[in-house]
Amino acid sequence: MTTRRGRRPAGGGVQLTFEVIAETLREQIHSGGLKPGDALPTQNALMREFGASSLTVQKAMVLLKQDGWVVSRPGKGAFVAHHDQVDADDLDHREVTAPAGGTTARVEALEQALAEAVEQLAELRARIAVLEAVNDEPGR
Template structure:
């Protein structure tokens, strides 16, 4: 990467992306657990969580609450002609995972906004 030093969570995310690209992890496969990744990379739980957030944001992974994280399904099959000039420009995984990640981020932002609005209203009610 041209002399750029990657942070631990970036190293973990890139290693998992490479496993997905190489076929070591296929769509629908469970991703390694947090404990497994912590042991494998000698990383903190926060680093593993940040790596998983990157994978979800980029559409490589999806979460199933109570079940874990899984490799996202691909919308396209580049295996038919991996040598084609367009193969590099085709997303590795589908838009469904990206939409899901954006929906989760939006829901979190809405929750934060709602909490902030309630605090402001409480302050205004107490100040008048």
């Protein structure tokens, strides 16, 4: 049987590499090895650990972000999302595949982006004030 690269064979239960990476990170989060707010391993570290390409690691991260497990902070990396507390009884059941607070994680990511934008605006306003002060000096 011939399969195209990146395609799962019909009826195959074998996970693709990006699914394995995502599942491994989910398990680390689920078990408490990675806690809310912790930085995830870098793309290069995951590439080395799983013998995967950068695209494969990126696909795993997209999957984790879509499911609310991870948030990205531009220029800083990927972090375990903060989410609502899942009942302890639910943690014992394997059907729990995504955090209860996927929406909460997305809201937190948006709040973080907004906070960073506000910080950048404050820095720009400060620069403008300095430039205006220099231009208003006598003799200019």
